[in-house]
Each structure stands twice: as structure tokens, then as C-alpha cells.
Amino acid sequence: MEDTRNRRLRRAEQIVKRMTLEQKVGLMSGKYSLEKLLEDYREGMHYNFSPYGASGCEELGVPGLRFCDGPRGVTCGSGMSTCFPVPAMRGASFDEELEEEIGRAIGKEARAYGTNLFGGVCVNVPYHPGWGRSQETYGEDSFAIGKLGAALVRGVQSEHVIACVKHFALNSIESSRFHVNIGCSERTLREVFLPHFKDCVDAGAMAVMTAYNSFNGVLCGHNRHLVTDILKGEWGFAGFALSDFAFGIKDTVEAANAGLDLEMCNTWHYGSKLVQAVRDGLVDSSQIDDSALRIASAAILVEEEYNSSGKNYTEKVAGCREHRLLALRSAQEGIVLLKNEKNTLPFKKSARKIAILGRLAIEANMGDTGSSCVFPARVVTIFDGISEMLPEAEIAFYDGGNLDHARLLAHGSDLCVIVAGLDHTDEGESVGSPDNKIGGGDRVNGLGLRKEEVDLINAAGAENPNNAVVLIGGGVILASDWIGSVSSALMAFYPGQEGGTAITQVLFGEINPSGKLPFAIPEKESDLPAIDWYALEQWYGYYHGYAKLDKDGVAPLFPFGFGLSYTRFSYSDPKFFVWEGLARAECTVTNTGSREGSEVVQMYAGFKNSSIDRPAKLLRGFDRISLSPGESKRVKISCPLEKLMHYNEESQSFELEHTDLQLFIGSSCAEKDLMSGVLRLS
Amino acid sequence: MAGSIYERIAHVSGFPAKAFVTCIQNSTYHWHSDYELMIVLGGEVRLFEGPEHQMLRTGDVVLLNSRVVHGYRSNDPNNLCLFVQFSERVFEELLDERMTFRFYLNSASGVYPPKNGYDPIVVAACKLGYYMRQTSPSAAYKAASSFFGLLAELLDNVVHDIRRAPLSAGKEPEDELAARVSDFISANCSSQTLAEDITREFGLNEKSIYRCLKNALGATQKELTDIARIERSKLLLRHTSMSILDIAQECGFISEATFYRTFKKETGITPKEFRDGGLSLPTGFEVQGYLNYDSMDADVRLARLAGLA
Incomplete structure (x- = not known):
């Protein structure tokens, strides 16, 4: 070979x-x-x-x-x-x-x-x-x-x-x-x-x-x-x-x-x-x-x-069943459950009347229409997904433009799904219609939802407590101005051509959500680094994302690595050590809930003891595991010591500090979700 | 008078809508799979939509969604209405076959006024009605243009949602059953044993029938029967020389006095006054219950509302 x-x-x-x-x-x-x-x-x-x-x-x-x-x-x-x-x-x-x-x-x-x-x-x-x-x-x-x-x-x-x-x-x-x-x-x-x-x-x-x-x-x-x-x-x-x-x-x-x-x-x-x-x-x-x-x-x-x-490989392989199932699995694994008050989710499949609100529920919304645009044979929208899973239910979809009508539909239904977020007119390589691209596609108007959608969520959420917000978008969407009005919320990104099916499966409990936020969602945009989207000169500081929030002592609305499940996981018996050039963290994770579920266990390295300015913690390993109810697993995560190094501008090389570092293992980057220990490198 | 409750609407071949002007006398409860936009060009007409009913006056516009059971009645001989009927298929590019748009447009009830007001809709519909009645070579194109403008107006500015019906509908929807009962009553209103006939015909007890009619149409069997009998009597009064007593019996009233009382209540005049021309009733029928009218008057009114005059 x-x-x-x-x-x-x-x-x-x-x-x-x-x-x-x-x-x-x-x-x-x-x-x-x-x-x-x-x-x-x-x-x-x-x-x-x-x-x-x-x-x-x-x-x-x-x-x-x-x-x-x-x-x-x-x-x-x-x-x-x-x-x-x-x-x-x-x-x-x-x-x-x-x-x-x-x-x-x-x-x-x-x-x-x-x-x-x-x-x-x-x-x-x-x-x-x-x-x-x-x-x-x-x-x-x-x-x-x-x-x-x-x-x-x-x-x-x-x-x-x-x-x-x-x-x-x-x-x-x-x-x-x-x-x-x-x-x-x-x-x-x-x-x-x-x-x-x-x-x-x-x-x-x-x-x-x-x-x-x-x-x-x-x-x-x-x-x-x-x-x-x-x-x-x-x-x-x-x-x-x-x-x-x-x-x-x-x-x-x-x-x-x-x-x-x-x-x-x-x-x-x-x-x-x-x-x-x-x-x-x-x-x-x-x-x-x-x-x-x-x-x-x-x-x-x-x-x-x-x-x-x-x-x-001939064109038969393009969009074949196996690949579509893979796209479905990817969407199933990537949906992040952000909130689930009183176990509102999963919804019961016995629902007879369903209200689906928000324009994006019927949009074949796969994301940007610039150079990343892919053209599949079909796209399952959220409306399609729910219709297919519940053929016996009476479904009403409304884009939500008139709040009175939205309230009426929410009120008169067994459950209410509100879809909100972004499409290619909000973010991408450039925004505008595919035929009429205007300027760059950064989110120059902020990271929140459109005002109409915030109003819709707040109005419909108050009308029917059996509700869920499904967020669509390519990244951070601020939620402080509406999250309090709803019982449950999930982040569904741009879930690809099978996304509507995956979202429906999560909403109705066929799939237990297991995705974790790959970014922190701050309370407000001012918690993020300053940026000028039209700048000719832009400085990138050392800190961004969760490292910056940690540094500034600002708690996010949802931390990096956060995501709920329909079951519960407990963490115990952590161990932290160095062996064979690898920093290692171990712990036992137990599914203490009543249904099978997957968990992304995360390892962070902490640099509070560093003699130089370094982040409070950085992700340095993760492992996705599946557990049946009552089942326990010993999870072992490691990373090479090189990944703990910092760059010394004077020596122009990466160096390992010989001091005590912290290691963390847990379910998100928030302190309360982590167990910590000392890693002796001295 | 009684038509089929499922009213098939034959569209002029090649054109996705039917538009016509008529004078309403009575149209019993019915439903069809077409949308029906109705504008009152003159006079007043009462609209029955399920259990709701309300008076529509000159200039009012309503859109009845497909498969909604509805009916019209008017005692105003001078009423004139524009109807635009179009198939669900006009939206087939947008929706799959199990999905339908449901619009909320009713200027009389004022539910969710359109974003740009009612005028653009009235204008588009009246242009359509006007051009449909013209014979110039370009009229059909102008009508088509008006129609598509009307659809765009509905989609852009009128509150609407999308409905998806359950796959196996199971038992017949209550409102469609009610429409069938109502139709049966109209066809058999002379029968002295109507109540029994109905329970036998529909295999339901009286209580079920009562609940169904009340829920779906907001009416009792007696009220529907009275209306049907009066409508039938009007025909006999107008087109035959039968005696009023014979007509009362023919229409299933137990006595001439009951007939008089009921007739007066429903129409505001007596059977004799009606026969003598108290209500001018044109002859001939275009569609069930929709009467002929003064053709010139229709053109003038349409042109005015369409902003063409």
C-alpha cells in the first residue's frame, strides 16, 4: 500500500x-x-x-x-x-x-x-x-x-x-x-x-x-x-x-x-x-x-x-437512501434541547389539533444560498415532518403575521409549535434573494430574532403552555427577550434535507435529543467581542466565545456544551492524571432517568494557575456515549500535552507550563456542570 | 329549488375562475370544493356560514373557503351580488394535495382587516366580473389579469393559514352532514312525517340530528323546515294559480293560519301581498337560488367599484 x-x-x-x-x-x-x-x-x-x-x-x-x-x-x-x-x-x-x-x-x-x-x-x-x-x-x-x-x-x-x-x-x-x-x-x-x-x-x-x-x-x-x-x-x-x-x-x-x-x-x-x-x-x-x-x-x-x-460512483449514489438516512441521523444528533419546563417535551402523539406557527415551518430552509448551496431532490420541512408523523391530526399552519389569529390558533390547539429564526436572507455569504445579492451576509442587524417573531413567540406562548419553540439558524440566536414566555425550546440549526423529520422525532419523543451547543449563547450581544462588519481594519483579540465570557465573569444564557435530554445523567468518581504524554480525565456517567439517551461528556483544561494570562478553561476532549436507563459507563477522555501548551512569542514556540493545571469533566462548560481536579505538571 | 349540496362549479374551460353577477333570493346550505368570493353590489343579503349569520350590505366583501357549508337568503328584491368562484387548484404550485389555504376575509364582521384594506380586493374582483361580461378580444386577458391580481392580493394582504386535514377523515364532518340534512329538508319539506323521514334517511335519532344542525348551522329542524316550506310556497304563489289554502297544504303547513303567520315572519309580507307583486321576483334561475337581474345595472355597478367608470 x-x-x-x-x-x-x-x-x-x-x-x-x-x-x-x-x-x-x-x-x-x-x-x-x-x-x-x-x-x-x-x-x-x-x-x-x-x-x-x-x-x-x-x-x-x-x-x-x-x-x-x-x-x-x-x-x-x-x-x-x-x-x-x-x-x-x-x-x-x-x-x-x-x-x-x-x-x-x-x-x-x-x-x-x-x-x-x-x-x-x-x-x-x-x-x-x-x-x-x-x-x-x-x-x-x-x-x-x-x-x-x-x-x-x-x-x-x-x-x-x-x-x-x-x-x-x-x-x-x-x-x-x-x-x-x-x-x-x-x-x-x-x-x-x-x-x-x-x-x-x-x-x-x-x-x-x-x-x-x-x-x-x-x-x-x-x-x-x-x-x-x-x-x-x-x-x-x-x-x-x-x-x-x-x-x-x-x-x-x-x-x-x-x-x-x-x-x-x-x-x-x-x-x-x-x-x-x-x-x-x-x-x-x-x-x-x-x-x-x-x-x-x-x-x-x-x-x-x-x-x-x-x-x-455514478449519479445513483448522489442523494441515495443511505446518504439521506445519514443526513437524518446527523440532524437527530445535532438538535439541542435548550429548555424543557415541566417536561413539556416530548409532546404526546395523541394530539388531535396542532398549531404550527412561524413562516420558517414551511420553508425548505437549508441555509445559505451562496457557494455552500446544495440542491437535493426533496426537503422535509417541519410542517411536512409533523404531517407525516401524525397523519390523523388536524394541522393548522400560520406564518404569524397577525397576532390575534396566532393566539386564536394556539389557544384552540392541543399543542403549539412555533418556528423562528433565520434563513438565507438573514445570514450567509451574502444576503438577499439568490438573483439579487446585496452585500455581505454578516448579521449586521444583531443576533436576535426579528421583532415579529419575538412578538409571535410571546403572544402564542402565553396562549397555550403546551408549546415548543424550534430555532432555525446557523449560529447564536439571542433568546433573553422571549425564552421566558415558552415552555420548551430547541435549537435545530439548518438541519438539512431530512431536518423536518428529525425535529418532529425529537418533538414527539421518537428521538431523545443529545446535541450540545457548540457555542455559548450570551444574554446580550454586548457580552461578545466588538466587531465592525464593514471595517477595513479589524483586530482580533485573544478572547472570544465562552473563553471571553469566562474571562469577563459574565454568565451566558446558555453555556457552551449545554444541551438537555429527556433522561437524566449523573456524574461521579472523577479522576484526573497524566499518563504517557496524555492529560487524562475519567468519570462514571449513569443514566438515572427512564429512557435511553446519549450524552456528550466534555473535558476542559483550566489555566487559572498560569503565570500568564490564559483562559479559565478550554475544551480539550469530548466523547459521545449512549446509555440505557440505569446503565453506567466509565468515560475516559484524554488529549496530548501539546494541546495544553501556549505560544511564547519571544521564543517563537509552543511551551508547556510546569505548574498545576485544572482539568474538568462534565456535561457543559458551566462550572456547576463540571467536576474538577488538579493536573500536576510541575 | 333544492340543488345538490355538493355544488360542482363548472369553470369556463381554460379559465381557472368563474365570475357572475346575480340577485340572491335563497340559496340553501351547501358546500363545494371551490373558494367563493362574494361582493354585494347592491341591496343586502344575509350570509349563513355554519352557525354564524350576518347581514352583508352594499360594498361588503366576504371570502368563503372551500368546503365551508354556507347559504344566502335575501328578502331584498334589489340585491345584486358578484360571485367569484375558483378552484383550490389555483394554488397547486404552492401546496400539496392535502393542504389548503384558509382565508379570513369578511368586511361585515371585520375579522382581521387586510393589510391594505378591502379596496384592492374589491377592485380586482369587480374588474374580473366586469371583463368576464365583455366580449372584446382583450377582455379575457384582462379578466385573467384581474383574477391573478386578486390571488396575489389574497396571498399578500389577507390573513390566511394552511390547513391539513386528517388522512382518514373517519366519520363525515358534522357540517357536511348538516348540509345533507338541510338539503333533504328542502327536498321533502311537504312531508307531514318529515321528522321520521329524516331519522330513517340518516340513521340517526332526533337528538343527534338536533345537535348536528344546531352545532353546524345554528338552526333547528323546525326553522330549516319553515324556511324550505316558505321558499317552496313562493314558487307556487308566483308560478301557479293554486289557492293559498292548497299551497299551504302542498307545502306541509298544518293550517292556512300557520302558513300566513310563518310567511309573514320570514318575508315581512303576507302570501297574498307576495302573489300580488309585493316582492318583485324575476323569473328564471341561473344557479340554484341565484336570480336574474338587470344586466345594465350590473355593468354600471361593477365598473364603478372597479374604478373603471
């Missing part, structure tokens, strides 16, 4: 050695022109309807690259792909195995469209949860993002498709993404915004896409510090770096010298301009050799592996 791999790599080397400068540079560009893109749009085809071809050298046997996007599925075609829940929801499931399985499914579907480069491993940490594309990443925590991103990489690449990790780096503003310069300290970069990229690289990711924004004054696509020093140098990344489309690089020489290997999605700055730059001595030919070899190696590897694997 390894021999075959090495043989292929050697062959790539030999091929590149035989190539002319023009041929090598030919490997380094996309081949999908702007004119062709526009023509596609004119003909009514959406972004990435067909794979975007790039690179390749037919005469010497270097296969071309064929790009498809993600991450909630494969963006090609229409009415075929499986639309999975958005990564934010997959983040809430804290399930690496499931994410790897989704990766395999995506890999197969990518192959079914003839592509070999999947651009949908998005692992940016949202500095502020209002980032329009927060839905595309796994929450706010670098450690969790790294774990799940790596799982997706492994899954996709196991089907011989190059996984492209993006957007490298610090891309978490959409509105001014083409212009903004993000600044942060080297320590912040290393500890907060890069570790998850490294996790994906360590998992074998063969491609990394640079971001549109600048970092510390240099466009990410021109950023030698990021691309060559850190990614290829320190991390030993063997794959290739590609630019984000069209505006990712702006200068031939700067991009090439930074180590940017592949210009996407067309040839603008590379091609003949790059050939000339080499001839003029502005770009060293060794740089071209390196880029060409990286690209040729990756392309030859995946194509030959696929061709010799005996697999031949």
Missing part, C-alpha cells in the same frame, strides 16, 4: 522533472473563465452546477483537478445531491465518527459528479458569532473544529477526493472580506485561529485554500508567513495551497513567492504572466517546481487510487 503510494509520488516527481516551465505553470491555474461562469448564470445554472476544471497536463499524464464546493454536501447538479445539516449542527453532535461518515458520503457524491477536489472543509473560528458563514464551521471552539474538520478530511479523502481546508486564515467577516485587514498577535494566531487548520493538515488534508482577507497587512493569498513558513514549513504540509476564487490573489509575483500553488478558478495572474515573471527572475524556478510537484502529486495520487480502487 505504502509502496504503491511512494511509487506514485516518485512518478509524479519524474513527470514534473520532464515538464517545461509552461507546462508546470499550466498545472498552477484554474481553467474556468469568468465569461464561462457568467454564461452559466445567464443560462440559469447555479454556482458550481458543473465541476470547475483546473490544472492538469494531458500530454504527460497529470490528471486535471475538478472542483466542487460544500460543506453541507456537494454543490454540483440540481435535485440530486444529499443536503446534510450545516457544519454548525454537525458541531453540536460532537460526533467525530459521524462526521467521518458524512465525509465518506460527500466523497462518493463528489466522485459521482466526476470531481476530485472538495472545497468544503471550512474550519474558520468565528471571532464574533455574527459572521454570516458561521453555519459552515463547527461552532466557536478551535479544539472541536479541529477534531471534526479532521474527521471530514479523513472521510472525504478515503474516497479518493482531495479535501480542501479553508479559508486560511482568519476569515470570519463576510461583509468586507475582499478588503479587510485582520490583525492579531502572533500568540492569538497560533493558539486561537490556527490549531484547527493544523489538525486538518495532520489528518492528511491535501489542499488548503487561502482566505480573501489580509492578515497583518498582507493578503492571505500573498502571505508567505501563513502559507510557506507555517503551513508548509512548520506543519510540513505536503499538499497544495489554492487561492479563493477570482479575488484571492492580486499579484503574480507576490502570490507565487508566498507559496500559493494554484490560482482558482481561472488563469488571471498566473499562466503567461507567471512564466514571464520566472524569466524576469522575479520568481525563482524552484518555487514553480515545488508548486507543480505538490499539485501533480495530489492529482496523480487521488486519480490513480480511485481508478485502481474498483469503485465507480
Whole structure:
């Protein structure tokens, strides 16, 4: 196996050695022109309807690259792909195995469209949860993002498709993404915004896409510090770096010298301009050799592996039953139960009259309609889900515009489901209708619900106590102005094409909710870091998310890692120690309730005793377990000591403090949900 | 007079709606799977919608949802109404076959006034009614345009929800049963043994029938019978030379005195005054209970409400 791999790599080397400068540079560009893109749009085809071809050298046997996007599925075609829940929801499931399985499914579907480069491993940490594309990443925590991103990489690449990790780096503003310069300290970069990229690289990711924004004054696509020093140098990344489309690089020489290997999605700055730059001595030919070899190696590897694997995925695999069931499972695991007063949920299936309120209940709402838009054959809305589960019930749906009518329906029904939240007009890559995109998609109007929806929840909630709010959206939705009016609430994210079924199953108790918030929900927006979505200069501080709330001593409305169940779990007998280079936490978890359930057990490291300014706690491990009523399990979680290090800007290296650290194990990041112990590193 | 309780509405081929102007005398309880938008162009008409009833006056607009049991009555010989009937299928792009839109539009009750008021709806509907009556080459297109404008107006500005009926409806909905009983009463109102006939016909005891009619229509069997008998007597008074006593007997009244008393209560005049023309009653019927009217007058009123005049 390894021999075959090495043989292929050697062959790539030999091929590149035989190539002319023009041929090598030919490997380094996309081949999908702007004119062709526009023509596609004119003909009514959406972004990435067909794979975007790039690179390749037919005469010497270097296969071309064929790009498809993600991450909630494969963006090609229409009415075929499986639309999975958005990564934010997959983040809430804290399930690496499931994410790897989704990766395999995506890999197969990518192959079914003839592509070999999947651009949908998005692992940016949202500095502020209002980032329009927060839905595309796994929450706010670098450690969790790294774990799940790596799982997706492994899954996709196991089907011989190059996984492209993006957007490298610090891309978490959409509105001014083409212009903004993000600044942060080297320590912040290393500890907060890069570790998850490294996790994906360590998992074998063969491609990394640079971001549109600048970092510390240099466009990410021109950023030698990021691309060559850190990614290829320190991390030993063997794959290739590609630019984000069209505006990712702006200068031939700067991009090439930074180590940017592949210009996407067309040839603008590379091609003949790059050939000339080499001839003029502005770009060293060794740089071209390196880029060409990286690209040729990756392309030859995946194509030959696929061709010799005996697999031949056709369009039949796109949206197949197995993948739809996987999308369903992902949604089932990702729904987070936030509130359940007096065990209002699960609802009884004997309900005869059901009121469903809120416009989103009948919307096929899968999230952003930008570059991550996936086009499945069908979408189960919440209305569909409830209708299908309860065919004997009389169901009334109302969008909620008239509060009197909403009250009347809520009052006259056995139970009332209120669906509220966001869609592609509220957040995304850009917002507006698909035909009329206006500006960036950050949540510039705040993180709360629309006023109409707050009014609707408060009105209907007061009318019928047998109620549940279902929240739809890609990230943090503030709740302080309505949560008191309702008996129960769950966060359902953008749950993918099978989402309506999963939500209904949770509402009516067929599925016991087990998702945990992959971000903290603060009481108010001012608890979050300050951000200017339209800034040309934005500084990212060391603290964000739950670490910032901890630091500021501000209690969140719902803590990171929080999520209720229909059963109860008790934690006991914790143990914390170091063994074989791993920080370890153990405890016994018992299901003390009356039904089977799953729990995400979390391990945090605490740095209160540190001599330098460090977070009170950071997630450093998690494990998802299932327990029958009365069953106990010993849960063991560990992480390498390197994950406890901090970056010393003076020595320019990661260091382990030889002091007593805290370790925590429990059910959320809130102190009351954790057991703690001391980890002696002195 | 009694029509089928499930009123099939035949749409002009190729056009998704039917619009017509008529004068209402009496339309017994019935239901159909079409929506019915009704605007009073002149006079007044009483609308019976389930157990509710209310007087609609000139300019009022109501939308009756599909499958809602309803009826109209009017003693005003000068009433004139525009009806627009359209199939649930006009929304088939938006809803699956088990879902229906239910609209809340009734200017007389004032329930949930439309966002932009009633005018845009009245204008669109009256334009439709007006153009449907024209014969110019462009009229059909103008009518279609008005109709789709009307639908857009309903979706944008009129409070509506979506209903999904239970899959196996089980027993017949109470209001549809009530409509069938009401229809049976109209058809058999002369019978002296009507109460027994009904229990035999529907296999239900008197108590059940009573509850059903009261819940669904807000009326008793006696009230429905009286109305049906009076309506039948009007026909006989107008179109035959039978004696008033014979008519009373023919319509199932136990005495001439009872007939007089009931007739006066329902219409405000005596049978003799009616026969002598106290209520001018046009002849001929377009649809059940919808009478003919002055055609010119309809065009003028429609044009005025549509803002075309």
C-alpha cells in the first residue's frame, strides 16, 4: 500500500522533472473563465452546477483537478445531491465518527459528479458569532473544529477526493472580506485561529485554500508567513495551497513567492504572466517546481487510487437512501434541547389539533444560498415532518403575521409549535434573494430574532403552555427577550434535507435529543467581542466565545456544551492524571432517568494557575456515549500535552507550563456542570 | 329549488375562475370544493356560514373557503351580488394535495382587516366580473389579469393559514352532514312525517340530528323546515294559480293560519301581498337560488367599484 503510494509520488516527481516551465505553470491555474461562469448564470445554472476544471497536463499524464464546493454536501447538479445539516449542527453532535461518515458520503457524491477536489472543509473560528458563514464551521471552539474538520478530511479523502481546508486564515467577516485587514498577535494566531487548520493538515488534508482577507497587512493569498513558513514549513504540509476564487490573489509575483500553488478558478495572474515573471527572475524556478510537484502529486495520487480502487460512483449514489438516512441521523444528533419546563417535551402523539406557527415551518430552509448551496431532490420541512408523523391530526399552519389569529390558533390547539429564526436572507455569504445579492451576509442587524417573531413567540406562548419553540439558524440566536414566555425550546440549526423529520422525532419523543451547543449563547450581544462588519481594519483579540465570557465573569444564557435530554445523567468518581504524554480525565456517567439517551461528556483544561494570562478553561476532549436507563459507563477522555501548551512569542514556540493545571469533566462548560481536579505538571 | 349540496362549479374551460353577477333570493346550505368570493353590489343579503349569520350590505366583501357549508337568503328584491368562484387548484404550485389555504376575509364582521384594506380586493374582483361580461378580444386577458391580481392580493394582504386535514377523515364532518340534512329538508319539506323521514334517511335519532344542525348551522329542524316550506310556497304563489289554502297544504303547513303567520315572519309580507307583486321576483334561475337581474345595472355597478367608470 505504502509502496504503491511512494511509487506514485516518485512518478509524479519524474513527470514534473520532464515538464517545461509552461507546462508546470499550466498545472498552477484554474481553467474556468469568468465569461464561462457568467454564461452559466445567464443560462440559469447555479454556482458550481458543473465541476470547475483546473490544472492538469494531458500530454504527460497529470490528471486535471475538478472542483466542487460544500460543506453541507456537494454543490454540483440540481435535485440530486444529499443536503446534510450545516457544519454548525454537525458541531453540536460532537460526533467525530459521524462526521467521518458524512465525509465518506460527500466523497462518493463528489466522485459521482466526476470531481476530485472538495472545497468544503471550512474550519474558520468565528471571532464574533455574527459572521454570516458561521453555519459552515463547527461552532466557536478551535479544539472541536479541529477534531471534526479532521474527521471530514479523513472521510472525504478515503474516497479518493482531495479535501480542501479553508479559508486560511482568519476569515470570519463576510461583509468586507475582499478588503479587510485582520490583525492579531502572533500568540492569538497560533493558539486561537490556527490549531484547527493544523489538525486538518495532520489528518492528511491535501489542499488548503487561502482566505480573501489580509492578515497583518498582507493578503492571505500573498502571505508567505501563513502559507510557506507555517503551513508548509512548520506543519510540513505536503499538499497544495489554492487561492479563493477570482479575488484571492492580486499579484503574480507576490502570490507565487508566498507559496500559493494554484490560482482558482481561472488563469488571471498566473499562466503567461507567471512564466514571464520566472524569466524576469522575479520568481525563482524552484518555487514553480515545488508548486507543480505538490499539485501533480495530489492529482496523480487521488486519480490513480480511485481508478485502481474498483469503485465507480455514478449519479445513483448522489442523494441515495443511505446518504439521506445519514443526513437524518446527523440532524437527530445535532438538535439541542435548550429548555424543557415541566417536561413539556416530548409532546404526546395523541394530539388531535396542532398549531404550527412561524413562516420558517414551511420553508425548505437549508441555509445559505451562496457557494455552500446544495440542491437535493426533496426537503422535509417541519410542517411536512409533523404531517407525516401524525397523519390523523388536524394541522393548522400560520406564518404569524397577525397576532390575534396566532393566539386564536394556539389557544384552540392541543399543542403549539412555533418556528423562528433565520434563513438565507438573514445570514450567509451574502444576503438577499439568490438573483439579487446585496452585500455581505454578516448579521449586521444583531443576533436576535426579528421583532415579529419575538412578538409571535410571546403572544402564542402565553396562549397555550403546551408549546415548543424550534430555532432555525446557523449560529447564536439571542433568546433573553422571549425564552421566558415558552415552555420548551430547541435549537435545530439548518438541519438539512431530512431536518423536518428529525425535529418532529425529537418533538414527539421518537428521538431523545443529545446535541450540545457548540457555542455559548450570551444574554446580550454586548457580552461578545466588538466587531465592525464593514471595517477595513479589524483586530482580533485573544478572547472570544465562552473563553471571553469566562474571562469577563459574565454568565451566558446558555453555556457552551449545554444541551438537555429527556433522561437524566449523573456524574461521579472523577479522576484526573497524566499518563504517557496524555492529560487524562475519567468519570462514571449513569443514566438515572427512564429512557435511553446519549450524552456528550466534555473535558476542559483550566489555566487559572498560569503565570500568564490564559483562559479559565478550554475544551480539550469530548466523547459521545449512549446509555440505557440505569446503565453506567466509565468515560475516559484524554488529549496530548501539546494541546495544553501556549505560544511564547519571544521564543517563537509552543511551551508547556510546569505548574498545576485544572482539568474538568462534565456535561457543559458551566462550572456547576463540571467536576474538577488538579493536573500536576510541575 | 333544492340543488345538490355538493355544488360542482363548472369553470369556463381554460379559465381557472368563474365570475357572475346575480340577485340572491335563497340559496340553501351547501358546500363545494371551490373558494367563493362574494361582493354585494347592491341591496343586502344575509350570509349563513355554519352557525354564524350576518347581514352583508352594499360594498361588503366576504371570502368563503372551500368546503365551508354556507347559504344566502335575501328578502331584498334589489340585491345584486358578484360571485367569484375558483378552484383550490389555483394554488397547486404552492401546496400539496392535502393542504389548503384558509382565508379570513369578511368586511361585515371585520375579522382581521387586510393589510391594505378591502379596496384592492374589491377592485380586482369587480374588474374580473366586469371583463368576464365583455366580449372584446382583450377582455379575457384582462379578466385573467384581474383574477391573478386578486390571488396575489389574497396571498399578500389577507390573513390566511394552511390547513391539513386528517388522512382518514373517519366519520363525515358534522357540517357536511348538516348540509345533507338541510338539503333533504328542502327536498321533502311537504312531508307531514318529515321528522321520521329524516331519522330513517340518516340513521340517526332526533337528538343527534338536533345537535348536528344546531352545532353546524345554528338552526333547528323546525326553522330549516319553515324556511324550505316558505321558499317552496313562493314558487307556487308566483308560478301557479293554486289557492293559498292548497299551497299551504302542498307545502306541509298544518293550517292556512300557520302558513300566513310563518310567511309573514320570514318575508315581512303576507302570501297574498307576495302573489300580488309585493316582492318583485324575476323569473328564471341561473344557479340554484341565484336570480336574474338587470344586466345594465350590473355593468354600471361593477365598473364603478372597479374604478373603471
